[in-house]
Amino acid sequence: MKLLSLNVGRAQAVAYTDQPEGVTGIDKQPVPGPVRVASPGPRGIGGSGLVGDAVCHKRFHGGEHQAVYAVAREDLDDWERELGRTLAAGSFGENLTTQGVEVSGARIGERWRIGPEVVLEVTCGRIPCRTFQEHLGEKGWVKRFTQKAAPGAYLRVVEPGEIRSGDPIEIVHRPDHDITVALQFRAVTTERELLPRLLDAGDSLHPESRAIAEKYVVTLGA
Numbered sequence: 521m522k523l524l525s526l527n528v529g530r531a532q533a534v535a536y537t538d539q540p541e542g543v544t545g546i547d548k549q550p551v552p553g554p555v556r557v558a559s560p561g562p563r564g565i566g567g568s569g570l571v572g573d574a575v576c577h578k579r580f581h582g583g584e585h586q587a588v589y590a591v592a593r594e595d596l597d598d599w600e601r602e603l604g605r606t607l608a609a610g611s612f613g614e615n616l617t618t619q620g621v622e623v624s625g626a627r628i629g630e631r632w633r634i635g636p637e638v639v640l641e642v643t644c645g646r647i648p649c650r651t652f653q654e655h656l657g658e659k660g661w662v663k664r665f666t667q668k669a670a671p672g673a674y675l676r677v678v679e680p681g682e683i684r685s686g687d688p689i690e691i692v693h694r695p696d697h698d699i700t701v702a703l704q705f706r707a708v709t710t711e712r713e714l715l716p717r718l719l720d721a722g723d724s725l726h727p728e729s730r731a732i733a734e735k736y737v738v739t740l741g742a
Contacts, residue, residue, distance in 0.1 A: 525609030545574030629724030637681025
């Protein structure tokens with residue numbers, strides 16, 4: 521298991537973003553590193569957990585629980601076969617393109633050590649948006665991505681440090697529950713009946729997902 525590619529983006533003006541400023545940092549490009557990784561602070565204030573990586577729409581992106589975004593190279597390869605096109609590392613706007621890691625199958629609260637210093641914790645899956653669809657240039661992409669339910673994982677920074685392309689990835693903690701990123705994603709998008717199960721993930725679950733699940737449970741009991 522390793523970090524196949526480390527990707528960062530800069531703010532670029534585009535015609536398709538919903539952000540008032542008209543800029544996005546979704547176009548991530550591979551860099552060798554080292555890149556400093558640290559908690560960016562709360563969403564709305566903090567952006568990316570990678571120093572030098574742009575997060576432009578802080579209302580919905582970045583912040584402590586979405587500090588780093590990871591996608592498995594194996595999932596990109598699968599999409600290449602379906603779409604009939606090449607998808608380079610960073611194509612999905614991911615910071616980390618991994619190899620040998622079951623990213624969407626990771627459990628909420630699972631911790632990865634990347635290189636000798638950095639430890640990250642899985643919090644949730646990525647919800648697709650119009651910017652993602654237009655960046656990729658695939659009609660109906662939001663629906664198609666949602667149906668596949670292999671969203672990649674957002675992670676928070678537990679232990680800061682530097683990472684580089686090629687660094688080994690080690691799973692140093694795996695919770696004993698069965699709430700995976702894919703299940704969390706399905707629960708908040710297409711299979712709301714799964715929402716109560718998300719609470720088994722405890723405090724590691726993204727606060728917004730936890731709030732949605734708690735509201736659903738209250739509604740069921742009403």
